Structures are given as C-alpha cells and as structure tokens.
Amino acid sequence: MGRRPRTVVATWLALVAAFFALALGGVTGSGLFDQLSSGDMTTPGEAQDARQLLVDAGGGDLDSDTLMVSGSPATDPFVRQGVATAIKRIHDLPAVESVANPLVLEDGVKDPKGAPLVLEQGTDRYGFLTVVEFKHGLSDGELEDARRDVGIQFDQIVTASRATDSQRGSLKMLVDEVVGQVASDMKVGEGLALPVSFIVMVVVFGGFLAAGIPIVGAIAAIGGALASLWGFSHVIDLDATVVNIVSVLGLGLCIDYGLLVVSRFREEMRELLDGAPLGEDSRALVIEATGRTVDRAGRTVVFSAVTVAIALSGLLFFPSVFMQAAGAAGVSVVVLCLVVATTLIPALCALSARRLLRGRTERTPDTGVFAALAKAVQRAPWAVMALVLTALVVMALPATRMEVTSSGVELLPTDSVQRQFFEDLAQDYPLLSSPDVRVVTSADPSEVRDWAKGAARLPGVESAEVTTVGSLDGETVRSVDLRTSDGPLGPQTKDVVAQLRADRPPFDAKVGGQAADLADFTRSIADNAALAVGTVILATFVLLFLMTGSVIVPIKALLMNVVSLGASLGVLVWVFQDGHLQGLLGYSSVGAVEVSIPVLVLAFGFGLSMDYEVFLLSRIVELHERGYSTNDAVRLGLQRSGKIITSAALLMIIVFTGFVLAKVLAVKETGVALVLAIAIDATLVRMLLVPATMSVLGEWNWWAPRWMKRLHARFGITE
Incomplete structure (x- = not known):
C-alpha cells in the first residue's frame, strides 16, 4: 500500500463506480430496491406451508386490489349505472379473474349478498368496496399493466359514485410503501451520518484531510455494501429492513476502522521521525510507517x-x-470494510503523509484524561465493579418480561396511507380483512364444514367461515377462516393457534395466520439458539485466546458483553413495550418488541461490543508483551486507545441515530437498541469495568493452562 498508493486508490475508484452502478440499476436496469421483499417474519414451518398452499391454489393475497369509497349516494340510479360501466370494463380485462362490487347486484347496496362490502353512513349515504382479483400466474409486467388499467377504472368509480372520500390498497401497495419508507429512512440516516461524522472527526483529528480519509473509505464501503446486497437479493429474499441495517453497519465500521488506521499511521510516523522534520526524501519512512500501520492497526482491524x-x-x-x-449480507459487508481499512485507507494515508502530520512530528505523551481515569479506577476497583454491575443489572431487569410480536401495517407510521387503509378496512369491513387464523385443507367439504362449526365455539373465536380457495392437483383447496375477538396477534388468537395445533382437526390441514407465523418464528429461534450462541461464543473465545494467550480475558470479555447487551434489551423493553418516550421518539407502541429485533441486536451488538474490546485489548496485550506490568499496560493502553474507542463509539452512535429517526418501527427499535448497546459498552464497560476487573485480577488476567500456553506459543497471533 505504501509503495503503490496511486494504483490502489485508482483501482478503488473504479470499483466504487462499478458498485454504485450495479446497486442503482445502471448496469442491469434493475436496482437493489427493485428486488426487496416486504418484511414478513416467516420461517419454514406449518404457517408457511399453509400460505404456500393458498398461493399454489390461486389464493395469493398479492394478486388483488381494493377500492374503498365513502359518502356515496349509492342508491341513486345514475350512480349505479356509472359504477356498473366501470365494473364491466374491469371484468373484461384479460388479466382479471373476478371483480366484486355491491352496486351491480339486483338490489344494490341493500342486497344481503353484498352486505360484507357495504357500510351504512347515514341517510342515503354509503361506503362500499370494489375488490378485484387478478389471475394466478401472471408475470410481473402483466400484473403491473393490469393494475394500471384497473386503477384507471377505479378513478371512474370514484367519479361516478360521487364519493366524498376514497382509499386504495393491496398487500402489493403495502410492500411498496414499506420498501419506499425504508429507502427514505436510509437516505435520511446516511444524509445525517456522513456530514455529522465528518464534523466530529475534524474535531477529533484537528484537520479536514485526516477526517476526510475515513469518510472516503466509508463511501467506498457504502457502495460495496449496496452492491453486495444487490447480489444477495438475486439469490435469497432480502428484506427491506436488512438493507438499512447492513448498509449502516458497513458505514459505521468503516469509519471506525478508518479512525483507527489514520491515528496509528500518524503515531508510527511520529515515532519514526522522533521530532525530526519530514524531509523531501521521506518516501522510505512513509513506506515503513504504512507497513507498521497495516501490521499493527491492521492486525486489530482483522481481529475486530x-x-x-x-x-x-x-x-x-x-x-x-x-x-x-x-x-450472510452482514458478513460480506464486514469483509468489505476489512479490505477497505487495510488497502484503501493506508494508501490514502501514504499519499497524504505530509499534510496528515501538519509539521507536528513529536511523539504523543502517555499521560492524559484516560490514563487519569484508569488510575482513579485502579484506586478503588471493587467499588467501581459493584456500582457498574448494579447499574447494568437494574437496566437489564425489564428484559425478563419481554413480549414479542410480528407487526404488519403497524411497522409503518400512523399517518401512512396503506396503514390507514388496512386499519379502516379492518374496522369498517371486518369480513373483508384477512382472517386472524386460517386452517387450509383439501379434505371432504362436508367434513370441513362440520369441523368449522365446532371451531366457531372455541374460546375467543367469534366466527368460522369455510371458503373455497381454488384447485391444486385436481383437489379443491378450502380455508376455514377464523376471526377472533382480539385481532391477529392478540393473546386469545395465540391460544387458538396453540389449541388447534395441539388438538388437530380430524383431517390433514395446515394452521396459518400471523399468530401461527409468530409461533413458528419464535420456536425456530428457541430450537437453534443454543447451537448459534455456542458456536459464536466458542469461536470468539478461540480468537481472543489467540490474541491474548489468556483464558481469563476471553471469559471475562464474554461475561461483560452478556451483561451490557442485557441492559440494552432491558431499556428497549422499557421504551417500546411499555410505551415510554413515544412522543420524543415519534412512534406508537404495539405493547411488544418486534420478534426479530432481540436476535439482531444480540448479533450486531455482540459484534460491535467485541469490536471495542479488541481495540482496547490489542493495545494492552501489545504493551504487556513489551514488559509493562498489567496495571501499567491497562493505564497506557486505555490512554492510547481511549480516544479512539470513544470517538469510534460516538461516530457509530451518530450513524445509528439515523435508525432512531426512521419511521419504520422495526428499524427504529434496532437503532435505539444498538445506540444503547454501543453507549453502554464504550463508557461503563470499556472505560470503567474493564480497568477495574483487570486491576483486581492482576497477573491472573494472563493465566492459561500450560498446554494452552504451548498452543498459543505455536499458533498465537502476536507481533
């Protein structure tokens, strides 16, 4: 990197241009946001089987559009005639399977057959629905054309009905709004993060150039992250919220690593110069400093x-x-950040060495705020440990009563067009909204109807209706649609799902619905959590052992991470489940936490917490290997890395604050939890708890069995 910096930078410029061209659709015509899915928390299981059976039989929910009008004089003959003309045009469209509207019935809105589609709103004023089902198996282009043609006729219906208000909706429109909102949130988040991060780094580095280098690396990481996600979107279903999380993770990590590398390059240059001026023939020194930077800070970046x-x-x-x-996308983005931090950023440092030093070539002193803080902690380590652990445990307590949910339209803000549509639909036309529980089967119709009568008497069930979905492999697929008294994710609905699965129908059937999806999702997490957590803990332990040669330090680091992450989850429950700070954060509580958030926060939060642990430990281990005592190594290590850790944490908090400002609920919850996890870890844990525990343990920090010491001597990753 030091010998050929211009070649490295030019290569990266070409790569970044290609990354953004791919992600934005400039190469293939199909960009990343064209490939995203809606955000359903589905997992392989019975609920997914039920949904797939419905889709295969021609009952896909995405293949229908609904128009809701209000305040129409629907009994007026001229209104009925105008609406009927538009309905006929819709019916004649080749892509339309069926269209339902009460005004075309013999008695119009007063016909009992159309009652589920009608809402009486006072003297001679009615609300009514028009529901259009599209044919199964249409291509994306055919479906888009059909929806456009139907939309034109919907305009005619609104005009002919003389309605005072109208709304349109479908699950396709809901998906589009979620994806669009995520894209908007991402622009807002990154639009805030980049300039504010730059200002902070100008203050930290004391110069525009030094602050700009990590930002350039971050832009490269954003482009690479988006291109990586674009590639994944063609292989697996990529949820819209994943794009926000992974892209901003790449942005934050690249800024962190850039901060570390630029700071270390300055330090190495000053050590080599030792107060002497940077001469014209300093290329050899710049190459040497670049090599040392990648060897030492690069080693930390690799570990992190x-x-x-x-x-x-x-x-x-x-x-x-x-x-x-x-x-998968997160791992690929982390690898990208690693490559940026060990290639592009060192090359930029080599090109800008003279301006980075700004004439200051003296060594940085080993005294300062962080050294003083470490000394203060080391004077009363037991008291510091007790106070910090007490605070973390108190914050973690609410996590013990966490309730999870899998929101649908509630993910969107309350003023969202599609959220308002579906909430109004559920309130005014309950029989037309999606049933709370669906039991899908191809059994004998008389047997299904008899069972449905018994299911209607289950506690919490208000009605059970048998509907014919379609045909599959020569058999008719039917659905028993159960509606409950507390909605698709209420406790009674969850009990109904549990009872139906425990006491199965006397025929082959699949139990589906939102509550069933949630049950499958939570069960899959419980079934696989031990293996996932065990693998992560073991791999992290091995990595930290290879870095430190100690058994104690990795165990201590893992335990502190558990406590700090528990504290962030506890505050998350207090805020979002209990509904505190709704006005300040701009959200509406659903009385639970989104089911995916705890797992994501534990994964991302654990990684980021260990990130700062590695930043600090790498310096402490380096100093201890040079002969410093444990207390001195901790004090000097904290002094030399404290500014980096604090600055990196502040920058990461700024980055994730973009999530806090997001309007999609799941993204907002993720942002709050990760901001808390980073703030807690970088302050209470790294600045106080780590120095206190290492001071108490003394030389025991570096203990390991003899056979493990021999392993570390052979395989350990040291200077």
Whole structure:
C-alpha cells in the first residue's frame, strides 16, 4: 500500500463506480430496491406451508386490489349505472379473474349478498368496496399493466359514485410503501451520518484531510455494501429492513476502522521521525510507517472484523430467510470494510503523509484524561465493579418480561396511507380483512364444514367461515377462516393457534395466520439458539485466546458483553413495550418488541461490543508483551486507545441515530437498541469495568493452562 498508493486508490475508484452502478440499476436496469421483499417474519414451518398452499391454489393475497369509497349516494340510479360501466370494463380485462362490487347486484347496496362490502353512513349515504382479483400466474409486467388499467377504472368509480372520500390498497401497495419508507429512512440516516461524522472527526483529528480519509473509505464501503446486497437479493429474499441495517453497519465500521488506521499511521510516523522534520526524501519512512500501520492497526482491524463476522454468522443457524439474509449480507459487508481499512485507507494515508502530520512530528505523551481515569479506577476497583454491575443489572431487569410480536401495517407510521387503509378496512369491513387464523385443507367439504362449526365455539373465536380457495392437483383447496375477538396477534388468537395445533382437526390441514407465523418464528429461534450462541461464543473465545494467550480475558470479555447487551434489551423493553418516550421518539407502541429485533441486536451488538474490546485489548496485550506490568499496560493502553474507542463509539452512535429517526418501527427499535448497546459498552464497560476487573485480577488476567500456553506459543497471533 505504501509503495503503490496511486494504483490502489485508482483501482478503488473504479470499483466504487462499478458498485454504485450495479446497486442503482445502471448496469442491469434493475436496482437493489427493485428486488426487496416486504418484511414478513416467516420461517419454514406449518404457517408457511399453509400460505404456500393458498398461493399454489390461486389464493395469493398479492394478486388483488381494493377500492374503498365513502359518502356515496349509492342508491341513486345514475350512480349505479356509472359504477356498473366501470365494473364491466374491469371484468373484461384479460388479466382479471373476478371483480366484486355491491352496486351491480339486483338490489344494490341493500342486497344481503353484498352486505360484507357495504357500510351504512347515514341517510342515503354509503361506503362500499370494489375488490378485484387478478389471475394466478401472471408475470410481473402483466400484473403491473393490469393494475394500471384497473386503477384507471377505479378513478371512474370514484367519479361516478360521487364519493366524498376514497382509499386504495393491496398487500402489493403495502410492500411498496414499506420498501419506499425504508429507502427514505436510509437516505435520511446516511444524509445525517456522513456530514455529522465528518464534523466530529475534524474535531477529533484537528484537520479536514485526516477526517476526510475515513469518510472516503466509508463511501467506498457504502457502495460495496449496496452492491453486495444487490447480489444477495438475486439469490435469497432480502428484506427491506436488512438493507438499512447492513448498509449502516458497513458505514459505521468503516469509519471506525478508518479512525483507527489514520491515528496509528500518524503515531508510527511520529515515532519514526522522533521530532525530526519530514524531509523531501521521506518516501522510505512513509513506506515503513504504512507497513507498521497495516501490521499493527491492521492486525486489530482483522481481529475486530473477524469477531464481528463471527457474531453475525450466528444468524446463519436460524432457518428464517430474514435472519440468514441479515447474517450472510452482514458478513460480506464486514469483509468489505476489512479490505477497505487495510488497502484503501493506508494508501490514502501514504499519499497524504505530509499534510496528515501538519509539521507536528513529536511523539504523543502517555499521560492524559484516560490514563487519569484508569488510575482513579485502579484506586478503588471493587467499588467501581459493584456500582457498574448494579447499574447494568437494574437496566437489564425489564428484559425478563419481554413480549414479542410480528407487526404488519403497524411497522409503518400512523399517518401512512396503506396503514390507514388496512386499519379502516379492518374496522369498517371486518369480513373483508384477512382472517386472524386460517386452517387450509383439501379434505371432504362436508367434513370441513362440520369441523368449522365446532371451531366457531372455541374460546375467543367469534366466527368460522369455510371458503373455497381454488384447485391444486385436481383437489379443491378450502380455508376455514377464523376471526377472533382480539385481532391477529392478540393473546386469545395465540391460544387458538396453540389449541388447534395441539388438538388437530380430524383431517390433514395446515394452521396459518400471523399468530401461527409468530409461533413458528419464535420456536425456530428457541430450537437453534443454543447451537448459534455456542458456536459464536466458542469461536470468539478461540480468537481472543489467540490474541491474548489468556483464558481469563476471553471469559471475562464474554461475561461483560452478556451483561451490557442485557441492559440494552432491558431499556428497549422499557421504551417500546411499555410505551415510554413515544412522543420524543415519534412512534406508537404495539405493547411488544418486534420478534426479530432481540436476535439482531444480540448479533450486531455482540459484534460491535467485541469490536471495542479488541481495540482496547490489542493495545494492552501489545504493551504487556513489551514488559509493562498489567496495571501499567491497562493505564497506557486505555490512554492510547481511549480516544479512539470513544470517538469510534460516538461516530457509530451518530450513524445509528439515523435508525432512531426512521419511521419504520422495526428499524427504529434496532437503532435505539444498538445506540444503547454501543453507549453502554464504550463508557461503563470499556472505560470503567474493564480497568477495574483487570486491576483486581492482576497477573491472573494472563493465566492459561500450560498446554494452552504451548498452543498459543505455536499458533498465537502476536507481533
């Protein structure tokens, strides 16, 4: 990197241009955001089988559009005639399977057959629905054309009905709005993060150039992250919220690593110069400093990136497509940040060495705020440990009563068009909204109807209706649609799902619905958590042992991470489940935490926490190997890395604050939890708890059995 910096930078410029061209659709015509899915928390299981059976039989929910009008004089003959003309045009469209509208019935809105589609709103005023079902198996282009043609006729219906208000909706429109909102949130988040991060780094580095180098690396990481996600979107279903999380993770990590590398390059240059001026023939010194930087800071970056990748790889153990997509895409982005930090950023440092030093070539003193803090902690380590652990445990307590949910339209803000549509639909036309529980079967119709009568008498069930979905492999597929008294994710609905699965129908059937999806998702997490957590802990332990040669330090680091992450989850429950700070954060509580968030926070939070652990430990180990006592190594290590850790944490908090400002609920919850995890870890844990525990343990920090010491001597990764 030091010998050929211009070649490295030019190569990266070409790569970044290609990355953004791919992600934005400039090469293939199909960009990343064209490939995203809706955010359903599905996992292989009975609920997914039920949904797939419905889709295969021609009952796909995405293949229908609904128009809701209000305040129409629907009994007026001229209104009925105008609406009927538009309905006929819709019916004649080749891509339309069926269209339902009460005004075309013999008695119009007063016909009992159309009652589920009608809402009386006072004297001679009515609301009514028009529901259009599209044919199964249409291509994306055919479906898009059909929806456009139907939309034109919907305009005619609104005009002919003389309605005072109208709304349109479909699950396709809902998906589009979620994806669009995520894209908007991402622009806002990154639009805030980049300039604010730059300002902070100008203050930290004391110059625009030094601050700009990590930002350039971050832009390269964003482009690479988006291109990586674009590639994954063609292989697996990629949820819209994953794009936000992974892209911003890449942005934050690259800024962190850039901060570390630029700081170390300055330090190495000053050590080599030892107060002497940087001469014109200093190329050899710049090459030497670049080599040392990549060897030492680069080693820390490698350890950190591998640790974060290990944490994210735990998501691959879960069968959920959402989790696997987050894990796979996250690992690829971390690798990208690693490559940027060990190639592009050192090359930029080599090109800018003179301006980075700005004439200051004296060594940085080993005294300062962080050394003083370490001394203060070392004077009363037991008291510091007691106070910090007490605070963390108190913050973690609410996590013991966490409730999880899998929101649908509630993910969107309350003023969302599609959220308002579906909430109004559920309130005004309950029989037309999606049933709370669906039992899908191809059994004998009389047997299904008899069973449905008994199912209607289950506690919490208000009605059970048998509907014919379609035909599959010569058999008719039917659905028993159960509607409950507390909605698709209420406790009674969850009990109904549990009872139906425990006391199965007397025929082959699949139990589906939102509550069933949630049950499958939580069960898959419980079934795979031990393997995922065990693998991550073991791999992290081995990595930290290879770095430190100690058994105690890795165990202590893992335990402190558990406590700090528990504290962030506890505050998450207090805020979002209990509904505190709704006005300040701009959200509406659903009384639970989104089911995916705890797992994502544990994976991403664990990785980021270990990131700062590696930053600090690498310096302490380096100093201890040079002969410093444990207390001196901790004090000097904290002084030399404290500014980096604090600055990196502050920058990561700024980056994830973009999530806090997001309007999609799941993204907002992720942002709050990760901001808390980073803040807690970088302050209470790294600045106080680590120095206190290492001071108490003394030389025992470096203990390991003799056979493990021999392993470390042979395989350990040291200078």
